[in-house]
Amino acid sequence: MVQFDSVKEAIRQALPDAEVSVEDLTGGGDHLQVNVVSSQFAGLSRVRQHQLVYGALKDQLATEAIHALALTTATPE
Amino acid sequence: MDSNTQARIEALVKSSPIMVFMKGTKLMPQCGFSNNVVQILNALGMRFETFDVLSDAEIRQGVKDFSNWPTIPQVYVNGEFYGGSDILIEMYNSGELKEKLEIAVAS
Numbered sequence: 001m002v003q004f005d006s007v008k009e010a011i012r013q014a015l016p017d018a019e020v021s022v023e024d025l026t027g028g029g030d031h032l033q034v035n036v037v038s039s040q041f042a043g044l045s046r047v048r049q050h051q052l053v054y055g056a057l058k059d060q061l062a063t064e065a066i067h068a069l070a071l072t073t074a075t076p077e
Numbered sequence: 078m079d080s081n082t083q084a085r086i087e088a089l090v091k092s093s094p095i096m097v098f099m100k101g102t103k104l105m106p107q108c109g110f111s112n113n114v115v116q117i118l119n120a121l122g123m124r125f126e127t128f129d130v131l132s133d134a135e136i137r138q139g140v141k142d143f144s145n146w147p148t149i150p151q152v153y154v155n156g157e158f159y160g161g162s163d164i165l166i167e168m169y170n171s172g173e174l175k176e177k178l179e180i181a182v183a184s
Contacts, residue, residue, distance in 0.1 A: 046164045047146075054147050061147050068110070069148065071163050 002065040014056035030067040049073040082139040095125035099150040110162035
């Protein structure tokens with residue numbers, strides 16, 4: 001279980017311009033769909049883009065506050 | 078990660094052109110994300126090998142350090158880390174995965 005605001009906050013600390021949306025996939029608060037749009041992803045491989053987001057959420061993943069994370073990343077249109 | 082675990086992971090990723098570290102087996106995936114990857118590779122008719130991380134705690138943690146990637150499943154193609162479930166789904170939907178894997182396994 002994790003506060004969605006703290007997820008957004010953690011991602012914006014790493015990627016200040018990020019637009020972040022969080023959905024709860026199961027209603028349990030720990031299986032999340034997170035979509036991140038940031039100009040900082042420009043030119044990076046998808047693996048690198050996801051690594052940036054995973055890095056920002058490292059603590060929340062390590063403690064299993066987030067148990068499962070489905071992630072999409074994109075650059076602004 | 079100790080050097081033995083590192084060496085075992087290096088050997089595993091090179092053991093097959095497409096190698097998947099997953100929870101469970103091809104026939105009985107133990108996690109929805111792992112199942113996604115198996116279904117995608119099956120749908121593309123790809124031959125691939127899997128390693129069940131639930132059977133080995135050292136590999137389970139070690140592979141995350143190996144790729145600097147915190148989740149399972151992990152897909153390696155010709156020894157290179159390709160991504161997890163989300164990236165495979167995205168590449169499958171765009172048609173990119175079929176194209177890239179066919180080239181990768183042919184070479």
